[in-house]
Structure formats: C-alpha cells, structure tokens
Amino acid sequence: MKQKTILTAFGGASPEHEVSVITAHQAMAALSESKNFLLKPLYISKSGRWLTGDALLDLKNFENLKSLENMCTPCNFALNDFGLTVLREETKGFFAKSAETQIHTVLAAFHGSNGENGSFQGVCEMFNLPYTGSNVLSSAMGMDKVIAKKVCGSEGIPVVEGFDFFETDWAKNPDDFFAKAEELEYPVIVKPVHLGSSIGVKVAKNRSDLEQAIEVAFRYDRHLLIEKVISPLMEINCSVLGSGNSSEVSVCERPLGKEELLSFQDKYLAEEGTKGMAAADREIPANIPKKLTEQIQETARKVFRLLGCSGLARLDFLVDANSNQFYFNEINTIPGSFSFYLWKESGMSFPELLNKLIDNANEEHRLKNRQIQSYETNLLSKKAVTGIKGLKGTK
Ligand SMILES: Nc1ncnc2c1ncn2[C@@H]1O[C@H](COP(=O)(O)OP(=O)(O)O)[C@@H](O)[C@H]1O
Ligand SMILES: [Mg+2]
Structure with a gap:
C-alpha cells in the first residue's frame, strides 16, 4: 500500500505557539504507530517563517528555537508542473532542483490566532489541499x-449575559462602558475576543479592578468582551x-x-x-x-x-x-x-x-471538489474585452 504523506502543520505567530508544538508532537507520535503514513512536519516560526526538516521531529530541539531554525529548510506550498500541490523546499545552489513532496492531507495542529482562526485554512483552500478540522468560516467564527x-x-x-466593545470606542468614552459593566453587577469578567488559554482574562470586583483588567486585555486584542461572572x-x-x-x-x-x-x-x-x-x-x-x-x-x-x-x-x-x-x-x-x-x-x-x-x-x-468550481466561458476573449472603454489597446 502506498504511504500517505501527512503534513503536520504547527507553531505560528500565536501566544499558544508552544502548546501547538506539544499538540503536534503528540499527534505525530500517535500517527507514527501506523505504517500507512509518512510524516512530514511544517513548522511556522513565531516570526512567520515556514520551515520543514527532520530536526522538527525531535521535541528536544525546540528548547532553542534559534538553533532549531538553522537546522531546518524554508519551504512553501506550490503547484508543480503537473498542477499538483506540493511542499517545495528551498535549495541553496543556483542549479539545484527543489525537493518537492506531494501532500495527502494537512493535519492542522495550530492553536490560537493565525492557524486556528481560518487564515491557514484559507491558504490550504487556495492550494486545494485537504486539511483537518473546520473550514475558513467556522474556524473564524x-x-x-x-x-x-x-x-x-x-x-x-444559553450564553452568559454580557457585551463587547472596541478599543476605539473605549478611548472615546470609557464611562459608558463602566456603566454598562456595572449594570451587570460586580464581579464581572473581562476577556480578549480572539485569544485562548485564559490569556488576558481577568475577573474584576470593582471599578479600579475593571479599569486595570480592560487595559491589560487591550494589550492582547482590540475587541473585548465583558460578562457576568458565574459563581x-x-x-x-x-x-x-x-x-x-x-x-x-x-x-x-x-x-x-x-x-x-x-x-x-x-x-x-x-x-x-x-x-x-x-x-x-x-x-x-x-x-x-x-x-x-x-x-x-x-x-x-x-x-x-x-x-x-x-x-x-x-x-x-x-x-x-x-x-x-x-x-x-x-x-x-x-x-x-x-x-x-x-x-x-x-x-x-x-x-x-x-x-x-x-x-x-x-x-x-x-x-x-464535486461542486462546479469554474465555468467554461472566457469573459476576457478579444470580443468581450473590446467592449470595455478606457483601457489602453482595447478600443
Ligand atoms: N462568565 C464567566 N464566569 C466565570 N468564570 C468565567 C466566565 N467566563 C470565563 N470564565 C473563566 O475564565 C476561563 C477562561 O475564559 P474563556 O472564555 O474560556 O477564555 P479562553 O479562550 O482564554 O479559554 C474559563 O476557563 C473560566 O475558568
Ligand atoms: Mg476557555
């Protein structure tokens, strides 16, 4: 049986970067029990570099991210000459041919922004790659x-009573939001809208707590949510x-x-x-x-x-x-x-x-892919284009 290449994608510019590394390694360890799969890692560094290489398969190497990056090869998705999406690895020499790996499925193992939020899923969609988990819209929601x-x-x-607001609105009139929060009655809880792992989440028992909690949360997100505390x-x-x-x-x-x-x-x-x-x-x-x-x-x-x-x-x-x-x-x-x-x-x-x-x-x-993706019309055929006024060479 032909082995399927599973591209485990993890890391990313997210506060939950390290947690993603752990999730990915747990999954790769579990997948390695099967002979059906060939494992290929795709690590996105905190600064956004796409990297691959066997060094990424050893969790110990993540103790020093800088030296880990040096052991890896930059890579990206690309369409090869046959129209198939591959992971293309950069090569050093001018004449050297890039290594290309055809991907069966992308195992998305990101947590938090830029990976769990639909953005990476969108990249997979653009390259028509099968990827695990929710689609762009569901991930974003x-x-x-x-x-x-x-x-x-x-x-x-049932959802907990609360309200949300943006940093720009808060800056204009904080009193409005203090009043709204106080309508819910203390204690209230302040949360960044897009984060996870309890980062920036704080309970406020009075106005000075609240002001501080809001200021801290705005360091992580421009959009905040305040809710009643369930207790x-x-x-x-x-x-x-x-x-x-x-x-x-x-x-x-x-x-x-x-x-x-x-x-x-x-x-x-x-x-x-x-x-x-x-x-x-x-x-x-x-x-x-x-x-x-x-x-x-x-x-x-x-x-x-x-x-x-x-x-x-x-x-x-x-x-x-x-x-x-x-x-x-x-x-x-x-x-x-x-x-x-x-x-x-x-x-x-x-x-x-x-x-x-x-x-x-x-x-x-x-x-x-079963749905119709394109139509056999050519809107830009010579005849059609001549109808558009004002473009050079199309009169
Ligand atoms: N309305 C609430 N009342 C009481 N505790 C809450 C409330 N909302 C969240 N929490 C506490 O804060 C933690 C983090 O909040 P959550 O909404 O889960 O954000 P995150 O995405 O960071 O996990 C929860 O696991 C829970 O312990
Ligand atoms: Mg939570």
Whole structure:
C-alpha cells in the first residue's frame, strides 16, 4: 500500500505557539504507530517563517528555537508542473532542483490566532489541499467569542449575559462602558475576543479592578468582551467529532483549576511541560447528573452543526453549580492535544481519532471538489474585452 504523506502543520505567530508544538508532537507520535503514513512536519516560526526538516521531529530541539531554525529548510506550498500541490523546499545552489513532496492531507495542529482562526485554512483552500478540522468560516467564527456567542444565542442556546466593545470606542468614552459593566453587577469578567488559554482574562470586583483588567486585555486584542461572572462555577467540556449532519460526542470532562479561573498554568503546566492539555487536572468523565451530561452533549452537537464545523472540536460550558444552569462558553476548533484524552475515555484510541479526522478532511475535500468550481466561458476573449472603454489597446 502506498504511504500517505501527512503534513503536520504547527507553531505560528500565536501566544499558544508552544502548546501547538506539544499538540503536534503528540499527534505525530500517535500517527507514527501506523505504517500507512509518512510524516512530514511544517513548522511556522513565531516570526512567520515556514520551515520543514527532520530536526522538527525531535521535541528536544525546540528548547532553542534559534538553533532549531538553522537546522531546518524554508519551504512553501506550490503547484508543480503537473498542477499538483506540493511542499517545495528551498535549495541553496543556483542549479539545484527543489525537493518537492506531494501532500495527502494537512493535519492542522495550530492553536490560537493565525492557524486556528481560518487564515491557514484559507491558504490550504487556495492550494486545494485537504486539511483537518473546520473550514475558513467556522474556524473564524470559533475564534471570535462574540460572533460564536451571537450565532448561538440567536438560536436559543444559553450564553452568559454580557457585551463587547472596541478599543476605539473605549478611548472615546470609557464611562459608558463602566456603566454598562456595572449594570451587570460586580464581579464581572473581562476577556480578549480572539485569544485562548485564559490569556488576558481577568475577573474584576470593582471599578479600579475593571479599569486595570480592560487595559491589560487591550494589550492582547482590540475587541473585548465583558460578562457576568458565574459563581459558584463548574466547567464542563466535551468534544464533537464528525461533520454537521453526522457527529459523535465524547464523554464530558470537568477541568479542576486551583485558581479562581482556569489559568494557562492549570491548563498546560500542571505536570510535566510536554503533556499539553492532557496534563491538566481534571475529572473524566465529569461526575455530574446524567441529565446535565446529556443536555451538554446535545447542545455541543447543536453548536458544532450551527457553526458549520467539521472534523473535531472541544466545546466548553460554564455551569452554575447551584442551579445546574449551563451556558455555552466557547468552541475550540483545534483543541489542545486534539482532546484525545476525552476520546480515549469514550473508547477511541488516539491513532483511531486521527484516522477519522484525516478521513473527514478527505471527505470534505471530495464534497467541495464535486461542486462546479469554474465555468467554461472566457469573459476576457478579444470580443468581450473590446467592449470595455478606457483601457489602453482595447478600443
Ligand atoms: N462568565 C464567566 N464566569 C466565570 N468564570 C468565567 C466566565 N467566563 C470565563 N470564565 C473563566 O475564565 C476561563 C477562561 O475564559 P474563556 O472564555 O474560556 O477564555 P479562553 O479562550 O482564554 O479559554 C474559563 O476557563 C473560566 O475558568
Ligand atoms: Mg476557555
């Protein structure tokens, strides 16, 4: 059987760069168990360079990013002479021929901006490459906490009360926003709209806290969200796999943070630094009433469908522990560690999960390519162009 080249793409100009490196390495380790796949890494450095090479397959090399970059080869997507998309590696000599690798599927393992937000997915679309996970629009909606909440809220999915505003509006009249926040009543929570991993998220108990929290959050994003604080809070997550009309849902997890809200430390650094999201302290399956589990799982599938997602996602819910009222909080279209620990508990191994994700990417690609992509008309034929006035040489 011909081996399929899986291009694992990770890193990127994102505050979650390191977490992405861990997710990608966990996935490549799982994929390497199968003889069906040939693994090729595509690492995007923090400054945006596209690099490949075997040095990227050893996690130890990431301890010194500068020397790692020197061990790699710059690369990019290109169409070869046969019209096939390849990963083309730069060569040094003038006459040397560039190494080219034909890609079967791109395994997108980015977290956060510039990779999970639809931008990288757009590049794959331009090159007509099958890629895992959600498409451009769904990825972008998933990355925008305000849009995701608005779309879900408009379809009757419970979301926490709050409001959003831009830096330019805030600069003009901060008092308006203090007043709006105070209408929600303290404590409130301030969040950058496009970030993840709790970066820039802060609870404010009074006006001076609030002002400080807003100023800090604006360092990360021009668009902020302020919400009522759910307390006592219980967080419940679950993962959805598949596509809109046919999806399966994992068991629920209950992440357990030591701090007031789950921090970057709780999520990724609880044990050793190399386990990623799988290292965080959590209860799986979440020890909550069966009815609540089912309601959350059903809502997760509904949100996944509503946002047009495909592949895999982790959906995070906030639950008022007194009333068991739950709220959809956010969707992660490329969840840390691909949420493999949730699927393992649901009876699916990590390699099996990745196989399904790759199959899903190819099915989405096949369906997309089945539609008509171009028309056999030539609007720019000589006759048509002569009709356009004012252009040199077309009179
Ligand atoms: N409305 C809220 N009430 C109470 N805690 C919240 C609320 N929203 C978020 N949190 C806490 O803050 C953490 C980070 O917020 P979240 O919206 O998940 O952003 P991120 O994308 O950074 O993970 C959550 O995991 C939760 O612990
Ligand atoms: Mg979160």
